[in-house]
Amino acid sequence: MSLVKRCRHSRTGGLPTLLVGALALVTTLTGGPATAAEQGTLHELATAQGKYFGSATDNPELPDAAYAAVLGSEFGQITPGNSMKWDTTEPAQGQFNFAKGDVITDFAQQHGQTVRGHTLVWHSQLPGWVGALPPAQVEAAMTNHVTEEATHYRGAVSAWDVVNEPFNEDGTFRTSPFYTALGSDYIATALRAAHAADPDAKLYVNDYNIEGLGAKSDAMYALVSELLAEGVPLDGVGMQAHLAVQYGFPYQMQANMQRFADLGLDVAVTELDVRMQLPADSAKTATQSSYYRQVTEACLAVERCVGITVWDYTDKYSWVPSTFPGQGAANLYDENLLPKPAYSAVRTALGGDDGGEGGGPGALKAQYRSSDSSAGDNQIKPGLQLVNTGDTAADLSDVTVRYWFTSDNGASTYGTWCDWSPIGCSTVTHRVAAASTPKAGADHYLEVGFTGGSLAPGATTGEIQLRLSKTDWSNFDESDDYSHGSGASYADADRIAVYVGGELVWGIEP
Numbered sequence: 001m002s003l004v005k006r007c008r009h010s011r012t013g014g015l016p017t018l019l020v021g022a023l024a025l026v027t028t029l030t031g032g033p034a035t036a037a038e039q040g041t042l043h044e045l046a047t048a049q050g051k052y053f054g055s056a057t058d059n060p061e062l063p064d065a066a067y068a069a070v071l072g073s074e075f076g077q078i079t080p081g082n083s084m085k086w087d088t089t090e091p092a093q094g095q096f097n098f099a100k101g102d103v104i105t106d107f108a109q110q111h112g113q114t115v116r117g118h119t120l121v122w123h124s125q126l127p128g129w130v131g132a133l134p135p136a137q138v139e140a141a142m143t144n145h146v147t148e149e150a151t152h153y154r155g156a157v158s159a160w161d162v163v164n165e166p167f168n169e170d171g172t173f174r175t176s177p178f179y180t181a182l183g184s185d186y187i188a189t190a191l192r193a194a195h196a197a198d199p200d201a202k203l204y205v206n207d208y209n210i211e212g213l214g215a216k217s218d219a220m221y222a223l224v225s226e227l228l229a230e231g232v233p234l235d236g237v238g239m240q241a242h243l244a245v246q247y248g249f250p251y252q253m254q255a256n257m258q259r260f261a262d263l264g265l266d267v268a269v270t271e272l273d274v275r276m277q278l279p280a281d282s283a284k285t286a287t288q289s290s291y292y293r294q295v296t297e298a299c300l301a302v303e304r305c306v307g308i309t310v311w312d313y314t315d316k317y318s319w320v321p322s323t324f325p326g327q328g329a330a331n332l333y334d335e336n337l338l339p340k341p342a343y344s345a346v347r348t349a350l351g352g353d354d355g356g357e358g359g360g361p362g363a364l365k366a367q368y369r370s371s372d373s374s375a376g377d378n379q380i381k382p383g384l385q386l387v388n389t390g391d392t393a394a395d396l397s398d399v400t401v402r403y404w405f406t407s408d409n410g411a412s413t414y415g416t417w418c419d420w421s422p423i424g425c426s427t428v429t430h431r432v433a434a435a436s437t438p439k440a441g442a443d444h445y446l447e448v449g450f451t452g453g454s455l456a457p458g459a460t461t462g463e464i465q466l467r468l469s470k471t472d473w474s475n476f477d478e479s480d481d482y483s484h485g486s487g488a489s490y491a492d493a494d495r496i497a498v499y500v501g502g503e504l505v506w507g508i509e510p
Contacts, residue, residue, distance in 0.1 A: 041073060041074045041075070042075065042343075042347065043075050045351055046076070046350055048350075049300055051299060051300070051305065051308065052306065052307030053076060053307060053308055054075050054076060054079065055071060055074075055075045055077075055078060055311075056079045056310070056311045056312045057071055057078050057080065057104065057312060058083065058312075059080075059083055061312070061317045062107060064316075067314065067317070067337060068107075070313065070337055071107075071313070072107070074313070075313065077115070077116060078108050078113050078114075079118050079270070079271075080101055080117075081312070082100075082125070083101045083104055084101045084149065084153075085119060086120075086121075086122070086125060086130065086145060087126060088100055088101070089101065089145075090148070090149075094144075096148055115157045116157070116270070117157040117159065117160040117161065117201070118160075118164070118206075119160075119206065120149060120161070120194060121142060121145075121146065121164065123174055123175075123176035124165075126177070131177050138177055138178060139182055139189060142186065142193075143189065143190075146162070146193040147196070147197045150198040151197045153198070154200075157198070157201055159204060159235075160198070160203055161270065162203050162204060163191070163205045163206070165206070165208065166184075166205065166207065167210075167219050167220065170215055171218060171219030184223070187205065188227060188232045191205075191232050191234055192232065192233060194233075202235040203236075204235065204236045204237060204268065205223070205237055206240065206270055207239075208241075211256065212250025212252055213251050213255065220260075221263075224237060224265060225263060228263060234265065235265065235266055236260075237265055237268075239257070239267065239268070239270065241269050241273075242311065243291050243295075244275045245274060245277075245284050245288055248487075249290075249294055254298040257302040257305055261304035266305075267299075267306070268305070268307055268308075268309070269309065271310075271311040272295060272309065272311060273318065273320065273331055274292055274342070275324060275329070276288060276328070278329060284329075285341055286494040286495065287494060288330075289342045289344070290345070290492050292332070292345050292349075293346065296345075296349035297349050297389060311330075313331055313333050314331050314333040314334070314335065315331045315334050315335045318330050318331055363390025363394060364386055364394055364500065364505055365387050365492055365498065366385075366386060366493050366496040366507060367385050367386075367490040367493060368382060368384055368403075368483070368485060369488055369489055369490045369491070370484070370485055370487060370488060375476075375477065375479045375484070376477055377475060377476070378470070378473045378474060378476065379476075380467070380476055380481075380484075381465070382484075383463055383465055383466070383490070384401060384403070384463075384466060384496065385464060385490060386455060386460065386461045387459075387460045387461075388460070389458075390457055393455060394454065394455040396427075397453070398500050399450055399500055400447055400448065400449045400502075401448040401496060401497065402446070402447050402448075403445060403446040403448070403496050404442035404444070404445045404481065404482040404495070404510050405442070405446070405478065405482070406442065406443050406444070406476075407470070408474075410472050410475075411474065413470070414432040414468055414469065414471065416430040416432055416446065416466070416467070416468045417466070417468070418465065419467055420465045421462060421463060422461075422462035423462060427451050428448060428450060428451075428464055429449040429450065430447070430449075430466060430468075431447050432444055432445070432447075432468060440480070440510075441482035441510060494506075494507050495507065497509055
């Protein structure tokens with residue numbers, strides 16, 4: 001993604017005393033969370049995989065008893081959205097106020113949760129006095145702030161986002177009072193101060209748009225490699241993961257996580273949400289579910305990915321609408337605190353049931369690109385490839401793939417071709433069939449199969465260039481076809497179904 005994502009809007013407020021009995025009653029009355037608890041919470045499922053699953057929160061939300069009940073039962077880790085930031089904790093130089101952050105850590109202690117401290121040094125949400133300091137005084141002020149806050153929360157915070165968002169999109173260092181005064185050395189200075197104040201806390205550098213391979217994540221890789229070489233205390237890299245369905249999934253996220261892990265660092269997904277242009281529809285919701293699932297699967301596949309935190313679990317308190325006008329619906333729960341399809345996708349990825357939401361993804365997934373720039377000519381040209389995301393080989397002779405389209409006017413018989421594939425077109429079968437229950441955008445489908453072969457774990461079939469036409473060569477209108485897309489690069493495609501032995505393992509049928 002190239003779009004810059006700004007962080008949380010500020011809030012104020014506090015938490016009244018919440019009775020345990022009242023919380024239990026609210027959990028039962030809200031329906032979804034009580035059922036989920038019986039089946040294993042997201043955090044319990046993640047714990048079984050050696051990870052955690054958490055949520056951000058903030059002081060104004062906590063008096064909402066129904067909200068607090070889900071927060072306290074479904075998630076094993078919480079991150080304060082604003083109450084530990086510099087403008088809240090040290091509004092005037094040398095005058096510290098940790099009252100709001102203490103509310104968060106107290107809530108976590110009462111519910112057996114860990115806390116991620118967020119954040120000690122960041123260019124945004126700074127009180128005015130920091131920017132007004134002469135450069136010669138910045139290092140002392142920064143070190144004092146880090147020392148005071150990390151000392152105050154020693155034992156209550158398990159990990160710190162010590163430095164937040166140090167990079168521009170092109171991988172250059174972001175301008176801030178700290179960078180202006182100290183250059184990039186401010187990062188090592190802040191990490192050393194945090195370690196001295198709280199030696200047991202895990203220390204991270206955190207940023208957005210570093211989830212996939214690219215210039216910004218390369219810059220982060222270079223930075224942390226240098227810090228480690230210099231012996232600077234650093235335990236991990238935080239990948240915020242503020243995603244959007246309209247920008248595509250981060251390129252090679254798992255591989256990117258793994259290269260940081262190979263340095264001996266932990267990786268954490270720290271601020272996950274997946275926004276969309278409103279209103280939501282089934283296609284956007286399906287893509288959102290896919291993105292949540294893919295993030296979860298990437299973390300599960302990397303041993304040193306320690307866990308995932310969503311940036312608040314419910315649309316009711318999402319930061320997105322106020323920051324990105326016209327966008328929203330970014331979270332796992334809706335505004336009524338009911339789980340959404342994305343919640344079920346995460347559960348399935350974590351090894352739980354799918355909550356009754358239909359066929360969950362298996363070890364195979366379909367990727368698609370359009371090989372035809374015209375949606376109104378006489379051929380449909382889908383490019384398909386399969387990826388084995390599991391840990392065992394897949395027998396391709398058991399696999400079929402369906403791409404749905406509409407016949408429009410003209411002949412009711414079809415010709416189909418495989419033009420090229422690295423696995424050999426002779427191993428690829430293809431036919432057009434009429435849908436047994438025609439739907440809007442899907443009265444026929446192209447079904448692809450394989451005469452044999454095996455797909456190893458982590459491997460892909462590579463591109464399968466397919467083509468179909470009506471026998472009278474009349475034109476199609478692909479613009480409303482269920483499986484059609486305009487992307488020219490391969491991306492995960494939830495509207496293309498993959499079956500193993502006749503059982504749906506990937507995609508959403510029309």
